[in-house]
Amino acid sequence: MDHSEATAVARPYHHGDLKTALLTQAEAILERDGIQALTLRAAARAAGVSHAAPANHFGDLTGLLSELAAVGFIRFSAMLTAARATGGGGQPSGSRAMGQAYVTFARTYPNLFILMFRGERLDTTRPALRDAMDAAAQALRSVGAPPAVPLPPLQAAARAAARWSLVHGFAMLLLDGRLAGMIGSLSPNEDADDLLDAVLAVTRFDG
Amino acid sequence: MDHSEATAVARPYHHGDLKTALLTQAEAILERDGIQALTLRAAARAAGVSHAAPANHFGDLTGLLSELAAVGFIRFSAMLTAARATGGGGQPSGSRAMGQAYVTFARTYPNLFILMFRGERLDTTRPALRDAMDAAAQALRSVGAPPAVPLPPLQAAARAAARWSLVHGFAMLLLDGRLAGMIGSLSPNEDADDLLDAVLAVTRFDG
DNA sequence: CTCCAGATATTGACATTGACAACATATGGC
DNA sequence: GCCATATGTTGTCAATGTCAATATCTGGAG
Secondary structure (H helix, E strand, O other): OOOOOOOOOOOOOOOOOHHHHHHHHHHHHHHHHOHHHOOHHHHHHHHOOOOOOOHHHHOOHHHHHHHHHHHHHHHHHHHHHHHHHHOOOOOOOOHHHHHHHHHHHHHHOHHHHHHHOOHHHOOOOOHHHHHHHHHHHHHHHOOOOOOOOOOOHHHHHHHHHHHHHHHHHHHHHHHOOOOHHHHHOOOOOOOHHHHHHHHHHHEEEOO | OOOOOOOOOOOOOOOOOHHHHHHHHHHHHHHHHOHHHOOHHHHHHHHOOOOOOHHHHHOOHHHHHHHHHHHHHHHHHHHHHHHHHHHHHOOOOOHHHHHHHHHHHHHHOHHHHHHHOOHHHOOOOOHHHHHHHHHHHHHHHOOOOOOOOOOOHHHHHHHHHHHHHHHHHHHHHHHOOOOHHHHHOOOOOOOHHHHHHHHHHHEEEOO
16 A cells, blocks of 8 residues: 655655545535535545546546445444444334434534435445445334334334434424524523424324 | 517517516426526526526526525415315314325425425525515414413424424435335335325324 | 556546626616 | 616636546556
8 A cells, every 4th residue: 555655745646545535525525615516626626636537436426426425324324323222221222312313413414414315416326325325224224113013014114204204304404494493492502402302202103 | 568569570689577487497497307407598598588688687596596496485385275274174283284285295396395495505585585485484383283281392392393304304205215115115006195194194293 | 577458647628507797778767 | 758777698707527538557467
């Protein structure tokens, strides 16, 4: 990996690990300046390479965004899995902890989260993205203790979809500022986390 | 409104109702070709005017998208209000009917719905958009019968946020294809509407 | 060790777009 | 009737995605 010297003076023709560097810079641009500022050329500039260099690693802009979303899904899966392990003691096997982790991820990496869940500009046939999404889906699916008596498929699917929809909708509305009014009307010492706690406490999936 | 003839042969220098025409064409482009195809110049072409004409009515691209989102919110409010009136008899004052109307709107105008709920490219300080969003928020807020004994603010906010998050998250995940696997695993004669019905039936907000 | 095929990076070009400036034309109030 | 203003056009510029042609490096076959 290390080519002795010649790394500092005149940068070598080949970068060495440009794909990783581009993804790192792309995420920095995404969170600092927004999705509209995340262009192939901006990532290339940030990495110190020519404007066409990214094409070798990602093909087109969709490729770069898809690989970046894959990075996000891997990180997302790790956070969800860690939350399930930590909040293990609870009744619905870490369901609350995972809901909080879901929203925490969205608030920590807001633009990345939106990119991940906006299929529009993603190519889900890319293996890296497909695999990362599968991992995240599996982490999510492991929520909720299996009921004593097995439910009919529609009921089981409904509970899973309802749990996911609740936290996903909350995260999306929060990121878009749609809950700002509601949060502003609470006590001054209550914030979005408290609202989420109350939402999770108030909602039951046992129709 | 009608300037006798001279409308058919050589189009007059002034369009007459260009703002409306541009919005109509913009929505057609949005739903037919996707958000990335909705450009100022494409809308101008579709309306048969020069590439810089839209600037007179919308300023910049954000202006066009914001006005289009406003049109969407007005239509959205009308659908929600109609659903509440129709499904009135139910227990939680049309809550189920409004949830279904919410998702029906999203499925009928998917790209418009996503545009409306992606603040990124919208200017919510535009009066038209601000007003339309306020109307929609009020239509949504009118869901759920006020409880017999008034709840503490956090509880009340939590129920409202939970209802909204549930249907919004379902709509978003559905539009993004994230529920496709779940729906595919149901009976062949069950679809997204059935899953939504089951989700709404299974979920209670009475923690 | 040599050499070359492929991977990696650069340069240059082109069409498209958003935005702006300068100008043309129609409209409505006085 | 006349002009301030709204509305529409033409021309231009920088930025971007994408492609083609070219340059440079790397690793393995011989």
